[in-house]
Amino acid sequence: MANKDxxxxxTSMLDQINSPxxxxxxxxxxxxxxxxxxxxxxxxxxxxxxxxxxxGLGVVExxxxxxxxxxxxxxRLIWDVGHQAYPHKILTGRRDEMxxxxxxxxxxxxxxxxxxxxxxxxxxxxSTSISAALGMAVARDKLGKSNNVIAVxxxxxxxxGMAYEAMNNAGSINTKLLIILNxxxxxxxxxxxxxxxxxxxxVSSRPFNNVREIAKQMVNLFPKEIGExxxxxENLARTFLGSSEGTIFSQMGMHYLGPIDGHxxxxxxxxxxxxxxxxxxxxxxxxxxxxxxxxxxxxKNSHEKYHAVSEFNLITGDTVKSVxxxxxxTNVFSDTLCKISEKDKKIIAVTAAMPSGxxxxxxxxxxxxxxxxxxxxxxxxxxxAAGMAAEGLKPYVVIYSTFLQRAYDQVIHDVVxxxxxxxxxxxxxxxxxxxxxxxxxxxDLAYLCCLPGVVVMAPSxxxxxxxxxxxxxxxxxxxxxxxxxxxxGEGVDIPETPKVIEIGKGKIVREGKDVAILALGxxxxxxxxxxxxxxxxxxxxxxxxxxxxxxxxxxxxxxxxKNHSVLIIIEEGSAGGFSSHCLHYLSSNDMLxxxxxxxxxxxxxxxxxxxxxxxxxxKEAGLDVDGLIKTIDKIYPxxxxxxxxxNK
Numbered sequence: 001m002a003n004k005d006x007x008x009x010x011t012s013m014l015d016q017i018n019s020p021x022x023x024x025x026x027x028x029x030x031x032x033x034x035x036x037x038x039x040x041x042x043x044x045x046x047x048x049x050x051x052x053x054x055x056g057l058g059v060v061e062x063x064x065x066x067x068x069x070x071x072x073x074x075x076r077l078i079w080d081v082g083h084q085a086y087p088h089k090i091l092t093g094r095r096d097e098m099x100x101x102x103x104x105x106x107x108x109x110x111x112x113x114x115x116x117x118x119x120x121x122x123x124x125x126x127s128t129s130i131s132a133a134l135g136m137a138v139a140r141d142k143l144g145k146s147n148n149v150i151a152v153x154x155x156x157x158x159x160x161g162m163a164y165e166a167m168n169n170a171g172s173i174n175t176k177l178l179i180i181l182n183x184x185x186x187x188x189x190x191x192x193x194x195x196x197x198x199x200x201x202x203v204s205s206r207p208f209n210n211v212r213e214i215a216k217q218m219v220n221l222f223p224k225e226i227g228e229x230x231x232x233x234e235n236l237a238r239t240f241l242g243s244s245e246g247t248i249f250s251q252m253g254m255h256y257l258g259p260i261d262g263h264x265x266x267x268x269x270x271x272x273x274x275x276x277x278x279x280x281x282x283x284x285x286x287x288x289x290x291x292x293x294x295x296x297x298x299x300k301n302s303h304e305k306y307h308a309v310s311e312f313n314l315i316t317g318d319t320v321k322s323v324x325x326x327x328x329x330t331n332v333f334s335d336t337l338c339k340i341s342e343k344d345k346k347i348i349a350v351t352a353a354m355p356s357g358x359x360x361x362x363x364x365x366x367x368x369x370x371x372x373x374x375x376x377x378x379x380x381x382x383x384x385a386a387g388m389a390a391e392g393l394k395p396y397v398v399i400y401s402t403f404l405q406r407a408y409d410q411v412i413h414d415v416v417x418x419x420x421x422x423x424x425x426x427x428x429x430x431x432x433x434x435x436x437x438x439x440x441x442x443x444d445l446a447y448l449c450c451l452p453g454v455v456v457m458a459p460s461x462x463x464x465x466x467x468x469x470x471x472x473x474x475x476x477x478x479x480x481x482x483x484x485x486x487x488x489g490e491g492v493d494i495p496e497t498p499k500v501i502e503i504g505k506g507k508i509v510r511e512g513k514d515v516a517i518l519a520l521g522x523x524x525x526x527x528x529x530x531x532x533x534x535x536x537x538x539x540x541x542x543x544x545x546x547x548x549x550x551x552x553x554x555x556x557x558x559x560x561x562k563n564h565s566v567l568i569i570i571e572e573g574s575a576g577g578f579s580s581h582c583l584h585y586l587s588s589n590d591m592l593x594x595x596x597x598x599x600x601x602x603x604x605x606x607x608x609x610x611x612x613x614x615x616x617x618x619k620e621a622g623l624d625v626d627g628l629i630k631t632i633d634k635i636y637p638x639x640x641x642x643x644x645x646x647n648k
Contacts (some may be wrong), residue, residue: 013038026267045101065269078150081123082108086098113405123438130151134175148276154644158181256491261288292332302484329485333484338363345370347370352377358398358425382397385397411424419435429441431621434613449580460525487614504553506548518560561591567600598635
């Protein structure tokens with residue numbers, strides 16, 4: 001591979017590493033050089049593939065140290081989320097494949113059990129690593145084995161309740177488990193090397209209270225810059241962890257060590273070796289401080305931008321993006337919410353650690369006192385919004401479809417049963433492309449449409465999205481959901497003043513006689529394009545925009561069924577969603593019996609589609625224009641059309 005060969009000339013030490021076993025033959029004094037080469041290699045790879053850059057750059061030394069000390073894959077290493085896992089993938093024999101990252105048939109952007117024996121647990125959503133690692137540790141004990149189990153979790157993922165549930169359980173079980181907290185929110189200044197080295201030598205053998213006392217003393221002994229860093233460490237310990245006897249971790253039965261410099265690879269090796277050989281049977285939490293985006297100046301200066309990037313120029317840092325033909329749905333949502341919030345002071349925006357990805361950064365800038373980022377805490381976000389709705393505010397919970405799954409119980413019990421008017425804006429609905437199955441918005445229609453009394457909308461274009469956002473602000477009879485896709489809109493004009501859409505009413509966008517297509521959301525455009533092509537062949541096709549997955553426009557559905565020989569219902573969601581409810585309605589009203597008519601539902605296939613481009617995913621699922629044409633040709637061939645015309 002050309003890209004690989006180009007890099008190998010400048011990475012002589014990394015070139016020797018084909019598996020973690022090869023690390024054992026490298027001197028500890030050479031690990032810093034290896035880390036530098038690994039970081040450079042990773043930057044080159046992601047510049048060509050796109051992906052999650054910042055987090056991976058921050059854990060280069062940590063990944064090297066872990067694989068240097070422990071005996072993976074026998075020792076189980078679980079990376080939380082997977083955003084941090086690129087260095088791990090390079091070190092575990094996948095370097096040659098890294099240029100296929102996030103591409104069809106290529107490497108996943110996350111850890112994946114089917115991809116490598118060095119990925120003992122798959123990742124996609126955050127805060128799962130400690131639970132999985134604890135399960136593996138218990139299994140080890142039950143099976144009479146003696147391997148180590150290590151979980152690496154970021155400070156953001158640590159904010160989720162599941163992490164604390166797991167730690168509490170780990171403390172009660174009291175089995176040997178190493179949890180590494182990668183804290184990339186606290187940056188250690190270069191001048192603090194002596195302090196961090198000193199702490200590194202003591203933390204693996206002393207209780208946390210000694211470290212805390214040392215940090216306190218450093219405040220007055222060193223220059224201001226160093227003193228502030230020590231104070232930050234001590235404050236973190238005091239405010240987040242409490243006293244040495246009463247830290248949240250110690251109260252859970254854990255042995256806390258840290259904070260230590262996560263970029264001092266030699267010190268980390270020594271500490272990890274101590275922990276590997278420690279006869280202590282209980283869980284240990286090692287607090288490692290790293291710098292997100294380390295080694296890449298553009299990432300370092302723009303953490304959120306370089307969290308996930310498209311291809312970029314190595315010299316300028318400019319991302320490589322195709323020329324936009326239309327605004328993205330996310331940007332249309334952002335602009336519309338800001339516009340209506342100027343007049344409606346009751347509107348509140350809530351997100352779970354995704355202000356930029358969801359388009360809420362603009363809202364946060366304009367309405368700082370009405371914006372809440374609750375961190376990786378989707379369950380809390382939903383119930384938090386429910387509380388505000390109960391008091392008369394208009395909370396918008398803005399969240400990716402895949403992440404809303406994590407708060408399903410709260411959606412049901414805290415919002416839907418109580419009929420609270422929380423507004424849910426569901427971004428990344430449908431296929432998402434390179435992030436693959438773990439991030440696809442496949443199931444929201446299925447898991448929402450089954451709930452009594454909800455409203456579920458899906459716009460066919462960006463203008464309709466603007467209207468739906470405004471509609472949601474006026475709706476007070478219960479929860480209302482609006483799902484929209486990743487990527488650009490259809491290029492239509494967006495109204496200066498959005499209007500209210502009648503709840504549960506779809507519309508005919510093209511009249512025909514032979515075949516009716518009832519399309520939801522993004523599939524309306526595909527239906528119109530398919531109709532254009534088929535009309536040349538002589539087909540007369542009706543295209544209807546459902547607009548609402550719930551409540552269904554039953555009159556529209558009945559008319560389409562009664563007046564056409566074929567009805568096709570299409571949605572960018574799994575089986576069990578919109579089309580299933582349409583079939584249920586027709587069946588319940590005895591409209592499917594004693595008829596020679598045909599009905600066909602087109603949904604996402606009954607499998608998890610791997611990462612590829614969105615267009616490729618749609619094509620594979622048969623939900624693109626070609627898929628619609630093939631379906632219509634098969635179910636209502638041209639010979640039938642001509643025969644029916646003659647009979648008429």
